[in-house]
Amino acid sequence: MNRSKIGREQVRxxxxxxxxxxxxxxxxxLEHDLSAIxxxxxxxxxxxxxxxxxxxxxxESGTPMRDDEVTNEPAPEAxxxxxxxxxxxxxxxxxxxx
Amino acid sequence: MARSDAYExxxxxxxxxxxLTRSKIFCGCPNAFGAAPNHNVCPVCMxxxxxxxxxxxxxxxxxxxxxxxxxxxxxxxxxxxxKNYFYPDLPKGYQISQYEQPFCTGxxxxxxxxxxSPRKIRLTRIHIEEDAGKNIHASGYSLVDLNRAxxxxxEIVSEPDLxxxxxxxxxxxxxxxxxxxLEVCDGNMEEGSFRCDANVSVRRRGESRLGVKxxxxxxxxxxxxxxxxxxxxxxxxxxxxxxxxxxQETHLFDPERGITKPxxxxxxxxxxRYFPEPDxxxxxxxxxxxxxxxxxxxxxxxxxxxxxxxQYGLSSYEIEVLTQERDIGDYFxxxxxxxxxxxxxxxxTMTEVLRAVNESALPLSRAVPPAAETAALLKMVAGNEISLxxxxxAFAAMCKTGQSAVxxxxxxxxxxxxxxxxxxxxxxxxxxxxxxxxxxxxxxxQKLFGFFVGQVMKAMKGxxxxxxxxxxxxxxxxx
Numbered sequence: 001m002n003r004s005k006i007g008r009e010q011v012r013x014x015x016x017x018x019x020x021x022x023x024x025x026x027x028x029x030l031e032h033d034l035s036a037i038x039x040x041x042x043x044x045x046x047x048x049x050x051x052x053x054x055x056x057x058x059x060e061s062g063t064p065m066r067d068d069e070v071t072n073e074p075a076p077e078a079x080x081x082x083x084x085x086x087x088x089x090x091x092x093x094x095x096x097x098x
Numbered sequence: 099m100a101r102s103d104a105y106e107x108x109x110x111x112x113x114x115x116x117x118l119t120r121s122k123i124f125c126g127c128p129n130a131f132g133a134a135p136n137h138n139v140c141p142v143c144m145x146x147x148x149x150x151x152x153x154x155x156x157x158x159x160x161x162x163x164x165x166x167x168x169x170x171x172x173x174x175x176x177x178x179x180x181k182n183y184f185y186p187d188l189p190k191g192y193q194i195s196q197y198e199q200p201f202c203t204g205x206x207x208x209x210x211x212x213x214x215s216p217r218k219i220r221l222t223r224i225h226i227e228e229d230a231g232k233n234i235h236a237s238g239y240s241l242v243d244l245n246r247a248x249x250x251x252x253e254i255v256s257e258p259d260l261x262x263x264x265x266x267x268x269x270x271x272x273x274x275x276x277x278x279x280l281e282v283c284d285g286n287m288e289e290g291s292f293r294c295d296a297n298v299s300v301r302r303r304g305e306s307r308l309g310v311k312x313x314x315x316x317x318x319x320x321x322x323x324x325x326x327x328x329x330x331x332x333x334x335x336x337x338x339x340x341x342x343x344x345x346q347e348t349h350l351f352d353p354e355r356g357i358t359k360p361x362x363x364x365x366x367x368x369x370x371r372y373f374p375e376p377d378x379x380x381x382x383x384x385x386x387x388x389x390x391x392x393x394x395x396x397x398x399x400x401x402x403x404x405x406x407x408x409q410y411g412l413s414s415y416e417i418e419v420l421t422q423e424r425d426i427g428d429y430f431x432x433x434x435x436x437x438x439x440x441x442x443x444x445x446x447t448m449t450e451v452l453r454a455v456n457e458s459a460l461p462l463s464r465a466v467p468p469a470a471e472t473a474a475l476l477k478m479v480a481g482n483e484i485s486l487x488x489x490x491x492a493f494a495a496m497c498k499t500g501q502s503a504v505x506x507x508x509x510x511x512x513x514x515x516x517x518x519x520x521x522x523x524x525x526x527x528x529x530x531x532x533x534x535x536x537x538x539x540x541x542x543x544q545k546l547f548g549f550f551v552g553q554v555m556k557a558m559k560g561x562x563x564x565x566x567x568x569x570x571x572x573x574x575x576x577x
Contacts, residue, residue, distance in 0.1 A: 013369075017182075017369060017371065019184055056177065056373075056374035056376075056380075057374065057376065057379055057380070059379070060379055061379055061380065061382065062379055062380070062381075062382040063153045063178075063378050063379050063380065063381045063382070064152060064153070064379075065152070065153050065154070065155040065158070066126070066152045066153070066154060066155065067154075067155055067156075068119050068120050068121050068154050068155060068156035068157075069120065069121055069126060070120055070121045070126055070127070070128045071121070071126030072125065072126045072127045072128070072138075072140045074133075074134075074137035074138065075140075076134070076135075076136050076137055079136050079139050079140075079144065080136065087236075087241055088135065089134060089135045089136045089137065090135045090136065090234065090241040090242060090243055091136070091186075091241065091242040091243075091244075092239055092240075092241055092242075093186045093239065093240050093241070093242055094239060094240070095235070095238060095239050095240055096185075096186060096233055096235065096240040
């Protein structure tokens with residue numbers, strides 16, 4: 001298949017959702033690459049999966065569980081050690097507009 | 099006809115309820131309100147690279163309780179999903195939630211409806227998810243506290259079955275009562291452990307299609323829910339009447355001005371790109387666990403209301419007051435179990451007990467004496483040892499000082515005089531002193547009887563048994 005599955009607008013949309021800033025060249029390259037990836041994945045459609053349950057994971061089934069116990073001590077200094085900015089023990093971040 | 103009568107509102111509610119667990123949903127940090135900022139956090143709930151979530155068993159148990167109480171169908175297998183968006187209070191860049199395969203579906207809640215049969219409000223779904231942290235907006239910058247990040251939540255979504263702001267509030271109150279009865283959530287709206295978003299649209303009466311809806315956020319009290327919905331319904335009707343159309347958007351309620359206003363639209367806000375959480379295998383619920391929890395689940399409000407009507411023959415008003423909180427009904431029943439007459443127990447709980455709770459602003463268990471002591475006091479009334487008013491005075495003292503019934507009655511000198519000879523003597527003195535009035539009474543001024551009773555009570559400092567005073571006076575005056 002040589003028709004682009006992913007258009008330029010979609011590349012921009014996804015980049016924006018992922019907070020990525022792309023140059024025009026990068027946009028063009030990604031449009032091409034992402035389309036190629038989708039073409040490749042399309043191969044799977046050659047198989048008849050109508051009788052197969054949708055599967056997101058293989059391997060162990062059932063979420064492992066822990067008991068409801070507090071095991072962590074407060075460690076605010078460790079928590080904030082890598083923060084670019086702080087105020088008291090709060091993280092300081094650029095103003096959030098609504 | 100007011101033009102708003104031509105329209106009907108259609109409301110669906112989404113409630114987020116924080117679960118009363120000791121630790122967070124995916125890590126061993128404390129699940130507690132009010133700690134110093136970022137003191138209840140660890141690499142897992144901060145979203146550090148390489149960490150893995152481990153699910154808290156208690157969350158599942160509490161979720162099963164709610165599913166059972168709301169007649170929902172629990173999925174034998176539900177799937178955690180990532181909801182992706184960027185916001186400073188969401189350190190991982192996604193919230194672990196459930197999407198296509200939620201924990202349970204298809205339940206309902208019954209709203210008490212006076213004497214008529216209860217209104218059934220259907221639930222679309224209930225799913226399990228984690229809470230985000232908290233942003234604090236300062237001038238020029240913002241601050242982030244992640245203590246709340248990873249707090250276990252149930253999101254309970256109703257069908258658009260509610261038809262008025264009042265009904266929406268009734269639904270919320272009932273849901274909150276259920277969660278509190280089940281000891282699943284403390285229901286504290288101010289602290290945000292019980293939060294509500296509303297979807298609302300209007301349509302002409304008789305129309306079966308739904309209108310375009312708006313979503314209202316930031317509703318942190320019952321009063322605000324009602325005000326915000328009323329305002330939004332009015333606003334939508336005005337727009338439609340003026341020939342306009344409703345835009346699907348999210349509004350924030352401004353409690354100070356009592357209005358809703360659109361949030362600055364986040365262009366991509368609803369593109370969450372959900373996908374199954376790779377770090378957590380599907381949640382499987384063994385039927386044996388459901389059975390075990392069913393066996394030990396506390397009574398829900400609707401069951402208690404039905405039982406109170408049948409077992410105690412209480413009026414619907416009495417039932418409503420006594421079942422609004424579990425501890426109120428528990429106290430009433432404890433009084434009855436200690437031998438207090440059911441009417442007396444109901445009245446006392448509804449008036450004196452609730453007054454003490456309201457005045458002290460303490461939880462019931464700390465605001466009033468143990469039920470056994472209150473029962474002892476009320477038995478003194480039944481045995482004519484003290485008057486009803488005396489019991490009220492004693493009860494107020496017991497609440498404040500922690501005295502026993504006997505101590506309070508003695509300390510306040512409330513013991514009632516029921517000795518007939520002693521009362522007769524006082525009556526004799528009063529009638530002699532008021533000889534003129536006695537003549538008038540005997541001449542037909544029956545109204546004066548109350549005056550004599552008052553004089554006797556006054557002479558005996560209010561401690562005489564009023565029933566005996568009445569009898570003795572009647573006998574003496576009419577003889």
